Each structure stands twice: as C-alpha cells, then as structure tokens.
Amino acid sequence: MPNEVASSRGQRWRARLWRMLKRLVAVAAIGLLGLWIYAASFAPEREDWDGQRAALAGRTVQPLPVQPDRERLLADVRELASDKYGGRRVDTEGGRLAADYLVGRLRELGVEPLVPDYRQPFSFQRRRIRQFWTGGIETRGVNLLGLIRGGKRPDDHLVVSAHYDHLGERGGRIHPGADDNASGVATLLAAAAHFKANPPAHSIVFALFDGEETGIAGARHFVDSGVLPMTGIRLNLNLDMLSRSSDRLLFATGTWQHPELKALVDPLRAQAPIVVLYGHDQPRPFWDADDWVHASDHGRFHEAGVPFLYLGVPDHDDYHRPGDTFAAIHPDFFVDSAAFALSLLAAADAGG
Ligand SMILES: [Zn+2]
Structure with missing residues (x-):
C-alpha cells in the first residue's frame, strides 16, 4: 500500500x-x-434540624402521659436479640421461633387475632444478583396481626407496625438486631398492654411484619392482601429502631407528607425528655439515603395513600452489624422513646 x-x-x-x-x-x-x-x-436544608433543636432546647420537660413497663420492655428486646433466634432472618428456624414467641406474647396480652392464630403467611421471590435472570429464591414469611377493637369508632383503624425479622447470620456471625428491630417490636407489645388496660376509641391493629430486611415484603403483602381495607386506616405508626442514640434523638418522619399530624407530635415533643425532630421526609434525589419515606414498612402504607408517621433513631455504627446487641442499647433513652411512641398513639386515638 x-x-x-x-x-x-x-x-x-x-x-x-x-x-x-x-x-x-x-x-x-x-x-x-x-x-x-x-x-x-431539592432543598432538604429546609428541614433545618439545628433550628428545630434550638427551638426545643428551652422546653420544660415533663413525664410523657403514657409510660411503658420498663422491665417488660427490656425483657422483650433481650429475648428477641438472644442467640436462640439466630438473628431472626425471614424463612429460617430462628425467624419461626421468634414468630412463636410473639404469638405467645400477643395471646398472653389478650390481643384478639386479626387472622387465624395471628398468622398471615405469604411468599415472595427473593432476588440476589446471582439469580437476577433466573427469577430468585422462593421465600416464605409470616406477618403476625392482632387487634384491639375500638369502643367508639370500631370501623376506623390505627395500625401500629414493627418488623420482627432481621438479617440472620452473615459471614458466620449472628446479627442480633436488638435495636433493628427488637426495640420496635417490644414497643408495639407495650402499646398493646396499654390499650388492653385503657380501651381505645378506634380499633387498633398490631402488625408485626416479616421480610422487611428483604425488600419490605411483609408490609407489601399486608397492604395488598385486603385483610384490612386501606381506606379505613386513619394512621400507620411504624416503629423501627427506637433504642439507641447517644444524642437522645428520635426522628418523626412523615409530617412533610401529612403536616396535619404535627398537631399530635408538637405538644408531646414540647415536653419530651428526648429530642424529637421532624425530617428525612422531604423529597430528595433518588440516590440520597437520608430519604426515609420508603426505607421501612411505612413506605408501603404511604404508597397506598394511608397517612403515616415513622419513628426511628439516626443510623449508628452498629446498624446492620453484629454489634447491634441488647448490651449496646441505651435503656433509659429507649424507655423514653417508647413512652413517646405510646403517648403519640394515645393522642392519635383520642383525636379525630
Ligand atoms: Zn429495621
């Protein structure tokens, strides 16, 4: 060439x-x-956490109106976070043992089963990268659903929810999930004890969800199952991680979507011995992990048009790690944040 x-x-x-x-x-x-x-x-700085903190700094702290039984509350977390349950992963022996324990607790509390034996079984395809093209692994879970019927407005429901599953074993180590989410489960049981002793006006559903850690599968099934019409639910209060915060800080997420719910939260946070901030609910870019609107079970209720509030602590170093143990929770803070959740639920029941 x-x-x-x-x-x-x-x-x-x-x-x-x-x-x-x-x-x-x-x-x-x-x-x-x-x-x-x-x-x-997006402008998430409008959540202004520093400003909220400053405004709450001068508050007069008073005991919250509803207090949990401290020993019982801690005992439930200690039990669920023990090795016996192996980290409570969905569709494992440990997860099934945890369900048995919780059915026993609901029965002992005198909560009525919403479904036979409190159990709502479901199955879903769990996808991992390896099974991306082949359709995933068939996984079975079971939600636990109890009811305390309302005296004045039995057809209007409040749903208090907490997931009882966690990660199980990873790398040969049990992930006990004391904060995530034995703490929310124990708080839900404390709420059931409160409303058995103080009958509510609304009907209250106690929903212990399975499969939250694997794609929020239990809450999705509950919402789609029609066991409770979504239109009859006045509020979903979701509890997920309430027991660990060195700053004694709890977030209330959902008032950006439902500002009217501030009327329930404001008077309580103005007297609470913990700091309760609004946030993590303003729209953010899709990659921003600070958007908690779809981060737990309440997201499914929100998608179905149900007003929701989520209570939870900021992420800590042991989040989704083997160090999320009973010994590492902050018991005094936990009792106060559980009292906040119970008082909020009582206020929601007393209001329209
Ligand atoms: Zn969780």
Missing part, C-alpha cells in the same frame, strides 16, 4: 475519533448538567 493512502486514511480515522470524543464530552456535560439541575431542585 502506498504511504500517502495509508496516511490519509489514518487522518480520516483520527478526525472521526476526535468528532466522536467531542460528541461524547458534550453528551456527558449535558447529562451532568441535567443531574445538577435535578439535584438542585
């Missing part, structure tokens, strides 16, 4: 490559600009 031909061909290729590169850079720049405009359209 003559040299001139080869070199002019080489020039053409270089020119073509250069054009492609320029196009690529232009497309990337437009993409980045788009993402920047998208991200800038």
Whole structure:
C-alpha cells in the first residue's frame, strides 16, 4: 500500500475519533448538567434540624402521659436479640421461633387475632444478583396481626407496625438486631398492654411484619392482601429502631407528607425528655439515603395513600452489624422513646 493512502486514511480515522470524543464530552456535560439541575431542585436544608433543636432546647420537660413497663420492655428486646433466634432472618428456624414467641406474647396480652392464630403467611421471590435472570429464591414469611377493637369508632383503624425479622447470620456471625428491630417490636407489645388496660376509641391493629430486611415484603403483602381495607386506616405508626442514640434523638418522619399530624407530635415533643425532630421526609434525589419515606414498612402504607408517621433513631455504627446487641442499647433513652411512641398513639386515638 502506498504511504500517502495509508496516511490519509489514518487522518480520516483520527478526525472521526476526535468528532466522536467531542460528541461524547458534550453528551456527558449535558447529562451532568441535567443531574445538577435535578439535584438542585431539592432543598432538604429546609428541614433545618439545628433550628428545630434550638427551638426545643428551652422546653420544660415533663413525664410523657403514657409510660411503658420498663422491665417488660427490656425483657422483650433481650429475648428477641438472644442467640436462640439466630438473628431472626425471614424463612429460617430462628425467624419461626421468634414468630412463636410473639404469638405467645400477643395471646398472653389478650390481643384478639386479626387472622387465624395471628398468622398471615405469604411468599415472595427473593432476588440476589446471582439469580437476577433466573427469577430468585422462593421465600416464605409470616406477618403476625392482632387487634384491639375500638369502643367508639370500631370501623376506623390505627395500625401500629414493627418488623420482627432481621438479617440472620452473615459471614458466620449472628446479627442480633436488638435495636433493628427488637426495640420496635417490644414497643408495639407495650402499646398493646396499654390499650388492653385503657380501651381505645378506634380499633387498633398490631402488625408485626416479616421480610422487611428483604425488600419490605411483609408490609407489601399486608397492604395488598385486603385483610384490612386501606381506606379505613386513619394512621400507620411504624416503629423501627427506637433504642439507641447517644444524642437522645428520635426522628418523626412523615409530617412533610401529612403536616396535619404535627398537631399530635408538637405538644408531646414540647415536653419530651428526648429530642424529637421532624425530617428525612422531604423529597430528595433518588440516590440520597437520608430519604426515609420508603426505607421501612411505612413506605408501603404511604404508597397506598394511608397517612403515616415513622419513628426511628439516626443510623449508628452498629446498624446492620453484629454489634447491634441488647448490651449496646441505651435503656433509659429507649424507655423514653417508647413512652413517646405510646403517648403519640394515645393522642392519635383520642383525636379525630
Ligand atoms: Zn429495621
């Protein structure tokens, strides 16, 4: 081949490559600009946690109106976080033992079963990367559903929920899930004890969900099952991680979607011995983990149009780690945050 031909061909290729590169850079720049405009359209700083904190600093702390039985509350967490339950993973022996224990507790408390033997079984396909194309692993879970019937408005329901499953064993180590979420489960049981002693106006459903850690599967099944019409649910109060915060800090998530619920929370947080902040609910970019609206069971209720409030602590170092043990929770803080949840539920029952 003559040299001139080869070199002019080489020039053409270089020119073509250069054009492609320029196009690529232009497309990337437009993409980045788009993402920047998208991200800038959110303004989560309006949640103003520092400002809320400052406003609450001068509050007069008073005992919250509803207090849990401290020993019972801690005993339930200690039990569920013990090795016997192996980390309570959905569709494991440990998970089934935890369900047995909780059915026993609901029965002992005199809560009525909403479904036979309190158990609502379900199954779902659990997908991992390896099974992405092949359809996943058939996984069986069981929600536990109890009811205390309302005296004045029996057809209007409040649903208090907490997931009882956790991660099981990973890397040969049990993940006890004391805070996540034995703490929410124990608080739910304390609420059941309170309303057995103080009959509510609304009907209250106590929903212990399975499969939360594997795609919020239990709550999804509950919402889709029609066991309770969504239109009759006035509020879902979801409890997930209430027992561990060195700052004695609890978030109440959901008032951005339902500002009217602040009327229930405001008077309680103005007297609570813990700091309760609104937040984690303003729309954020999809990659922002600070958006908690769909992070736990309440997300399914929200998608079904049910007003929700979620209570939970900020993530801590032992979140989803073997160190989430009973010994590591903060018992005094936990009793106060459980009291906050119980008082909030009582206020929701007393209100319209
Ligand atoms: Zn959780």
